[in-house]
Amino acid sequence: MQPAPSLPLVKDLVLIGGGHAHALVLRMWGMRPLAGVRLTVINPGPAAPYTGMLPGLIAGHYRREDIFIDLVRLARFAGARVILDRAEGIDRDSRHVLLSSGRRVAYDVASIDIGIASGLPGTPGFSDHAVAAKPLGHYADRWRDFVATCGAEPLITVIGGGVGGVELALASAHRLTSEGHRPRVTLLEQAPAVLRDMGEGTRRRLLARARDYGIEILTNTTAARIAADAVHLADGRVLPSDFTLSVAGGQPQAWLATTGLDLTDGFLTVGPTLQTSDPAILAAGDTAHLSHAPRPKAGVYAVREAPILFENLRALLAGKSTLRSYQPQKDYLKLISTGDRRAVADKFGLRAGGGWLWQWKDRIDRKFMAKFADYPAMPAFPLPAERAEGVVEALGPKPLCGGCGAKVGAADLSAALAHLPAPRHGDVISGPGDDAAILTRPDGGFEVMTTDHLRAFWDDPGLFARLTAIHALGDIWAMGARPHGALVQVTLPRLAARQQVETLREVMEALSATLAEAGADILGGHSSIGAELSVGLTLTGRAGHIVTKGGARPGDALILTKPIGTGTVLAAEMARALLPGQILGEQVAACLAVMDRPQHRAAAILAPVAHAMTDVTGFGLAGHLLEILEASNAGGRLALPSVPMLPGAVALARLGHASSLAPANRAAFAPRMAFTDGAEAALLFDPQTCGGLLAAVPEDRADETLARLADEDHPATRIGTITEGPPQLWVDDAG
Missing domain, CATH: 3.30.1330.10 (PurM-like, N-terminal domain)
Structure with a gap:
């Protein structure tokens, strides 16, 4: 029986943004993909925040990783490609999404779920001295840093007196108070009153909690200018402020106006099928305005739009003409936290409050996030019942890595090349080996x-x-x-x-x-x-001058220009690994950013002074350093604590993640090394893709060389020393 053929990809579906609706579409796609479709998600960052848990994060009830959806892990489950970039436009004539990097990504069908912004771009000083609650990823990081460094009596200004502004003012006051600070929080609202869209009972409860925390509310006023340490009000008053936050309504992203699509107040106008005025482009979440049933901006609508969006995207890609309609509910339950682990509720004029409501809200939020904590195991391709002996062993225990992790192992490569003839042409100084x-x-x-x-x-x-x-x-x-x-x-x-x-x-x-x-x-x-x-x-x-692997001299300093760990991080990404306390997608993005750093300026600094040099690739740091030692007939000593390692790499190695090439590297090189095994030592055998340069530099030039590399924005590290032979490597755990 012939194996099933891999189906060609014939349609491009592009999801612009990682909002709640798109996250759910990706999850559903992973369980029910449409054959022949290449799915792409474009988002500036590798993780997308869940807005419902933001007040709890600000108040200190959640960890940062609790509220972020790892788009990299999710996309791997969905079989989607991730492009970490920001959309800036759509060329509808050629059907391309235009990215801030200048790239163009083709689509047959596209969907937009990019959320909203809550900044004040027209207010002088805002971009330099304040932060917007949305997009909330940047806000969460800025708040974390502020809490860690603020003084005993921090001054907080929140601009915007809607539900979001009051909720975040309460959360800020609770967090700082619970950590021993004496905050002064001020809430600004340009209208005569705050919480105008709330029922009167809910409004009274929230204002009472604001009084309990000493939050001052200023109405009928706006921010005219924002300085590093103050907010200048339109009425001439100056409000001292150490942390200024805007929650002043939601503004659409400006580039939507360049698309030629129908807009309502700057938001994409969609009908019941969630299609925009261009039937090949759909929109959901806060980005969209429901022309048939206008509703306020709220995450509950994005969540409930997701199944309709999923089905309609599939239908369009399959060439079907019948699409499903989305009819939103008229109202929804609003659970508003009050800073501490309590909440108030508002729906159809019904009101309640207390700790049990916060626990209810917490269960709802955690249930939603649990959808993205782990994913159903998809069926593996079955092996034939009848097969040659050794097939399972040849397949190995894990999928084959890409990049340099797919190289032939050092021992097998040496055996295969052992009988090649030497170069015959006189102008060839050296062939294989360098x-x-x-x-x-x-x-x-x-x-x-x-x-x-x-x-x-x-x-x-x-x-x-x-x-x-x-x-x-x-x-x-x-x-x-x-x-x-x-x-x-x-x-x-x-x-x-x-x-x-x-x-x-x-x-x-x-x-x-x-x-x-x-x-x-x-x-x-x-x-x-x-x-x-x-x-x-x-x-x-x-x-004009060549640097080879040979030539390293005893006493030379070993300099490495990039951290190691790419093989382990990329292998963990393939496995959709869970990384406790961290977001794997962010570690993957950090890994890609290091890989994306060319080495031409570093090479120009190192080449004139190095006695020997190589780049660290498939055989790992240990293997390529041993190549220098063998070519130079010298020994080496490595200070393991000084070896730079990618964020998350050690934790992943400790969990057992490794490239499929790592065992072959260990088998080939460990016999010529003296080391104490552990996660850090395991990374010495990790194959690197786009790895750094490893140079043996005279001791008296090492500090100067490191300083020049730093000046060129190429941070490098001294990791060891060349010693007298034989060509063996000693790894010191204590540095």
Whole structure:
């Protein structure tokens, strides 16, 4: 029986924003995907906050990780690609989403759920000295930092006297009071009264709690200017303020006005099917205005729109003409926290209050967030009942990693290449064995040549292509050379014609920009169709002076320009790992940001002084350092506490996460090392993609070199020393 063919991707669904409705759509898609659709989610950050728990976070009842949906883990479950960027427009003629980075992402059907903003962009000083409650991720971080550093009598100003403003003023007062501060909180409202949309009984209860906390309420006033330490009011008064927050209503994101879509007060006008005036673009949550049933901005509507949005997106992509309609309820239960673990309720004029209501609200909120804490296990591809002996062992215990984690192990590679003949041409100084082959040039300089080819480890083709280029360029930089020319090899998965063109465009635009930044030109290449996306580069470089792996001398300082741990973090992302106390998606984003840092300026500083240099890639820090030691016939001593490691990498290693290549690295290199095993030591065998440069620098030049690297925004670390031989590595736990 032939294996089932992988179906080509023929339609692009793009979710713009990571709001509540889109988060639920992603979860539903993971359990019921539509074959042939490539799903993409575009969001500026790797995690999306749940607004219902924000007051509890500000009050100190929740941890930060309790209220954020990890979009990276969610997208992995949904089989979606994540693009960490901000949408700034839509070209509806060509059907592209325009991103702040300048990239364009194609769509056949798109949905928008980007929330609202609560800032005061027209108020002088706001962007420099105040913070908006929405988008709330930035607010949560600013508040955390303020609480950690504020004085004994902090001054808080909250602009906006609606439910959100009062709730956050109460939460702020409770948090600071419970931690021993004596806060003074002031609430500003431009109308004659606060809480105008609340029932009178609910309003009285909330105002009573505000009096209990000593919150001063100023009405009929607005902020005219905001300074670092004060809010200047329109009536001339100056209100001292250490932390200024705006909760002054919700404004739509400005770029929506450039789309040509029908708007109502700046929000996207949608009908019962959640379609905008362009039937191929839908919208939900606070971004949308329900023309058939206008409602206030509230998360409950986004949550209840999600199933309708999910079904209608699937129907449009499948070419169906019948869509479902969304009819919102007329009112909803409002549970408003009062700072402490109490709440008041308001619906249809009914009012209640007390601790039991907060517990009820807490259960509702935690039940919602539990949907994103873990995901149903999807059925694995079954192995044939009849199979050759050894199939299970060859598959291994985990999926094959991408990037440099997919390399052939060091021992197997050495065995396979052992009988290759030596180079026969006189202009070849060295072939296999260093980061790049070295050839002499007629002008007396040197030409270096290398090649690299990576399986996709990240589903954003543009970012993956850029990182592949940075990774491949590492071999050129490690030789002290300047990149010159590149040949490109791209394998695309099976795609429809438009998807094929768009994916190749994204890949080639990213490669071209990255190589141009490094000073290299694309000279040609080859493309093919295969099982998965992969990108390869063959590169040349030029130099007047070459730095090899050999040449390190006893006493040299070992300098590393990037933290290690990419293999472990990316393997954990593939496994949708839970990272207690942290948000895995944020650690993945931090990992990608480090990988996205080219090394040309660092190489220009290191090459003139280094006795030996290499880049840390698939064989891990231990393997590549041992290559230097062997080529230099020297020993090495590594200070493990000094080795920089990516955020979350040690915790993930402690939980048992590792790249599929890590066991082969350990088997190949551990026999030549002396170390105490543990999570930190395990990361020495972690394969790196886009890893840093590792250089042996004269001791008397080390401090100067580190200072120059820091000045060039390339923070580097001294991690050890070259010693007298033999070529073995001692790892010190105490630094």
